[in-house]
Amino acid sequence: MNQHLPSLVAEKVTLSREKRQILDGVSLRVRPGKLLAVIGPNGAGKSTLLSVMSGLSKAGSGQVMLNGRAISDFRPSDRARHCAVMRQDNARPSGLTVLEAVELGRLAYGAEDDVRSLAWEMLQQMDLADLAGRDCSRLSGGEWQRVAFARTMAQISGGETAGVLLLDEPVSSLDPAHQHQLLGEARRLTRAGHGVLAILHDLNLTAHYADEVALLAAGRIHSSGPVAEIMRPAVLSEIYGCRVSEIREGGERALVSFPAEKTR
Amino acid sequence: MNAAREDDSLRRGRAHRRLCFLAALLPLVLLIASALGAVNIGFADLRNLVAAPAQVPEIIRAVFWEIRLPRVLLAALVGAALALAGAGVQGLFRNPLADPALIGVSAGAAVGAVVCFFFGWEGLLGGWLLPLAAFLGGWLAVLVLGIFHAGFAAGGTAKLILAGVALNAMLGSVLGFFLFSASDDALRSMTFWTLGSCASAQWPQVVVLLVFLAAGIILLWRNARSLDALQFGEEQAAHLGVSVPRVRREVIVAAALLVGAATAFAGTIGFIGLVAPHMARLLLGGLHRLVLPGALLLGAMLLVLADLGARTLVAPAELAVGILTAVIGGPFFLALLCRPFSAST
Numbered sequence: 001m002n003q004h005l006p007s008l009v010a011e012k013v014t015l016s017r018e019k020r021q022i023l024d025g026v027s028l029r030v031r032p033g034k035l036l037a038v039i040g041p042n043g044a045g046k047s048t049l050l051s052v053m054s055g056l057s058k059a060g061s062g063q064v065m066l067n068g069r070a071i072s073d074f075r076p077s078d079r080a081r082h083c084a085v086m087r088q089d090n091a092r093p094s095g096l097t098v099l100e101a102v103e104l105g106r107l108a109y110g111a112e113d114d115v116r117s118l119a120w121e122m123l124q125q126m127d128l129a130d131l132a133g134r135d136c137s138r139l140s141g142g143e144w145q146r147v148a149f150a151r152t153m154a155q156i157s158g159g160e161t162a163g164v165l166l167l168d169e170p171v172s173s174l175d176p177a178h179q180h181q182l183l184g185e186a187r188r189l190t191r192a193g194h195g196v197l198a199i200l201h202d203l204n205l206t207a208h209y210a211d212e213v214a215l216l217a218a219g220r221i222h223s224s225g226p227v228a229e230i231m232r233p234a235v236l237s238e239i240y241g242c243r244v245s246e247i248r249e250g251g252e253r254a255l256v257s258f259p260a261e262k263t264r
Numbered sequence: 265m266n267a268a269r270e271d272d273s274l275r276r277g278r279a280h281r282r283l284c285f286l287a288a289l290l291p292l293v294l295l296i297a298s299a300l301g302a303v304n305i306g307f308a309d310l311r312n313l314v315a316a317p318a319q320v321p322e323i324i325r326a327v328f329w330e331i332r333l334p335r336v337l338l339a340a341l342v343g344a345a346l347a348l349a350g351a352g353v354q355g356l357f358r359n360p361l362a363d364p365a366l367i368g369v370s371a372g373a374a375v376g377a378v379v380c381f382f383f384g385w386e387g388l389l390g391g392w393l394l395p396l397a398a399f400l401g402g403w404l405a406v407l408v409l410g411i412f413h414a415g416f417a418a419g420g421t422a423k424l425i426l427a428g429v430a431l432n433a434m435l436g437s438v439l440g441f442f443l444f445s446a447s448d449d450a451l452r453s454m455t456f457w458t459l460g461s462c463a464s465a466q467w468p469q470v471v472v473l474l475v476f477l478a479a480g481i482i483l484l485w486r487n488a489r490s491l492d493a494l495q496f497g498e499e500q501a502a503h504l505g506v507s508v509p510r511v512r513r514e515v516i517v518a519a520a521l522l523v524g525a526a527t528a529f530a531g532t533i534g535f536i537g538l539v540a541p542h543m544a545r546l547l548l549g550g551l552h553r554l555v556l557p558g559a560l561l562l563g564a565m566l567l568v569l570a571d572l573g574a575r576t577l578v579a580p581a582e583l584a585v586g587i588l589t590a591v592i593g594g595p596f597f598l599a600l601l602c603r604p605f606s607a608s609t
Contacts, residue, residue, distance in 0.1 A: 056502055080505030087503065093495030095550020099272055104493050108505030132268045133275055155504065
């Protein structure tokens with residue numbers, strides 16, 4: 001396996017729509033074996049950034065390179081073998097079962113013999129095997145989110161080379177236990193050499209699971225680097241406009257938020 | 265886990281068995297429909313038509329080979345083409361209410377045909393000018409839609425649907441103008457044409473339609489998995505490796521070929537393109553590798569039965585088949601919706 005693969009790099013990406021600057025000179029690097037969390041307030045440009053980095057939206061200026069090649073040069077099926085994306089607005093297909101949905105993660109690979117067994121493996125990892133035959137339209141929001149993640153894992157697993165995963169708020173509908181389960185799986189993927197970028201809102205989960213953090217505010221990278229450097233209560237309080245404090249229990253550190261002003 | 269795996273293989277097995285059953289049912293329906301009509305052909309004669317033609321009366325042979333069989337086959341091909349186009353378009357638009365008519369091809373074909381009737385040209389070119397005009401009219405409409413769509417700033421599928429609605433309305437006005445200004449005779453022909461009929465069936469039409477059906481099958485089949493992925497939404501499908509513009513183009517070309525050719529020979533026949541894919545999904549699940557063949561078989565059978573009714577119900581007169589498609593398909597569809605027939609339980 002190539003030591004430098006996979007990599008997804010955004011260089012000075014700028015994008016404006018209808019005269020509104022959404023991204024302003026954003027540079028970001030998804031490294032192999034690392035989980036990069038992108039955090040920031042609503043409307044900071046996180047999803048747009050993910051859309052540009054996935055090659056679906058074109059940057060106004062700057063460029064996005066996947067494994068050293070401009071992402072716009074990839075054919076969709078080629079790109080899909082190196083970079084899997086889990087969007088927030090994943091439509092739930094009626095008429096497809098959970099297993100069939102996960103098998104579609106392998107679409108870009110053409111005919112394969114072991115698609116089904118790989119899909120079963122992913123379902124088991126996400127504790128979804130019992131739902132395999134259920135119609136996707138009859139899943140709860142959280143169940144569907146886990147299915148979509150299983151499909152995203154199927155898209156990038158089983159290959160000879162590691163890939164990049166881009167996850168847009170992958171745990172937004174999940175209960176705490178499943179949030180940990182999903183991000184635990186994401187971290188396990190980084191152990192296997194994959195690079196992961198996840199847009200997250202939960203500061204505590206970010207502090208726990210991310211290797212690196214990029215703090216995006218108003219279309220710019222406010223700061224980025226190792227978790228401990230970036231996730232400081234003072235900085236977060238300022239960016240989000242609410243009070244963020246740190247709690248320590250044993251060796252672990254947790255971040256909690258409080259309303260901006262005390263009402264009393 | 266093992267139970268889940270077993271359930272899964274049971275479910276898949278059931279869907280495949282149902283598809284095989286439909287495939288076996290089609291020849292039976294074709295056979296029955298070829299036996300019944302203004303002249304009923306007994307099953308002994310039917311068998312002898314192939315096994316021992318000399319024992320069959322001359323008149324029966326002529327009726328069967330020259331009239332009955334091409335007509336039954338044309339009905340089957342038209343039904344198959346409409347249903348297949350419907351399955352493709354519904355998958356593309358992710359809208360179960362989408363109808364192949366949405367891309368303007370039926371309305372364009374109707375304008376082409378109505379222009380022919382208006383000027384009294386329907387008999388020209390040995391009767392081939394009418395289907396040709398209808399087919400070209402249908403294609404012109406789709407081409408206009410494509411040009412408009414290419415001109416949109418962000419050409420998503422949603423805008424394509426809206427453009428189709430606008431195009432249909434405009435073509436409806438053109439149609440209305442010709443209907444309004446036509447002579448009584450021409451008006452009668454136009455009205456019959458827009459209600460659909462397989463009465464013009466001859467072998468050359470059957471062969472031409474077969475070629476178009478084959479082209480449509482190839483175009484849609486190679487996009488079957490992409491249509492599955494499109495059910496996650498266009499952007500997510502693109503992330504999974506689908507070249508969305510290419511799929512959109514090919515599905516629309518396939519639908520235009522299928523509906524254009526079917527409409528050219530049989531007039532506008534509604535309902536089949538909408539309902540046959542639905543029936544297929546209810547019986548077989550949502551995977552397009554099952555839905556496409558299932559819709560094809562169901563559409564063929566539905567139209568053969570509807571045409572059988574059109575030929576026999578008020579014999580020796582004939583009903584327009586478009587009147588009957590809904591009468592036959594509607595109750596069957598309602599029954600499917602009510603009964604626990606769903607493929608994914």
